[in-house]
Amino acid sequence: MTYGGAAAPDASGSRTGGVPLTPPGFEWPRCRECSGAMQFLAQIRLADVDPGNVGLLSIFMCQNDPGLCDEWDATAGGNRAFVFGADATKPAAVPADGITLLDETSAIEFERVEADDYLQAREGWAQVTSRSALEVLGQAGGQVAWQQNDETPTCGPCGEPMSFMVQLEEGHDPRTSANFGGGGCGYGFRCLSCRDAAFLWQQ
Template sequence: MGSRTGGVPLTPPEFEWPRCRECEGPMQFLAQICLADADPGSTGLLSVFMCQNEPGLCEEWDATAGGNSAFVFGSDATRAAPVPDDGVTLLDETSAIGFAQIEGYDYLGARDRWTRETRRSVPQVLGQVGGRPAWLQNDETPDCAVCDQPMSFIVQLEEGHDYRTSANFGGGGCGYGFRCRSCGDAAFLWQR
């Protein structure tokens, strides 16, 4: 149950693939993040979906408009979800997420330092887990729909290193995943 982008999500048995509230098509699975990777001692998965059936027409960038979905799954998330036959549901490629811990920097500084030290390109950075989000616009930390408290940041995702792995965050945007530690609710949004 590693953190990754793409592939088929691991879900509990009763899971139903999310559909966009606007176009009613099935959403595209983007990523699953092991909560322990972002918050040591935590268990479970954060799974993120976003509508790509009519890019730009459904409000998939907004945490509450219905064009995206995020779920926190527990230890019962062990089976590959049945993938709908219609709509745009999967990325073209699966990418395992490797981690590099760089102390003393915010995300953008750590990303720049990593690219200098490894001599690899910025698009090879898939994002960050834990820490603080590096907002491209204003802080849009969502409040939990259940308890009305600000959610905890879990992951910031970059679009990906090539067209096969890329999520569509408006061309150069970032996605942000959150969860409520108290209620188990989750949310996702993106900015460009």
């Protein structure tokens, strides 16, 4: 996943930042720790990860009191991930309170790189293209590149391990990037059976 330039805040494709496209009746998630509105980080078209799928994976994280709401944990209540269907077409109403949006909306492009793992692919892409490795925004599918131990979430409804969907870097510009502790990565998962989703980050 590479930086594809600036995107419209309501672009329908995979992107970081902007305003999430959501289904009717969606309510912006609030942090279970501080009750503040969460920050929207990214939406990923499911078809970009698994061709033939329809809908979006959307990721939110609390940034009202960074580090105090356990937003790195998949179950502590400081972040949320959603799997939306084909009816996720309207920009959500953004709450007036809380830190809700990133300072930049970035389009995501997808490029296939032959490598043994994600880290090798990231560095190899930068060398071949002569672009900064910061312009690699993550990976879709593949093998998880954990920065610490394996923390694959378990689906609450069915109890099965979730499927890895996306790994997110903080962003191409430190001034507008997400906050994963400074140099960390975020990880998005979904349950293919229950349509449940989860997010966490590691540094």
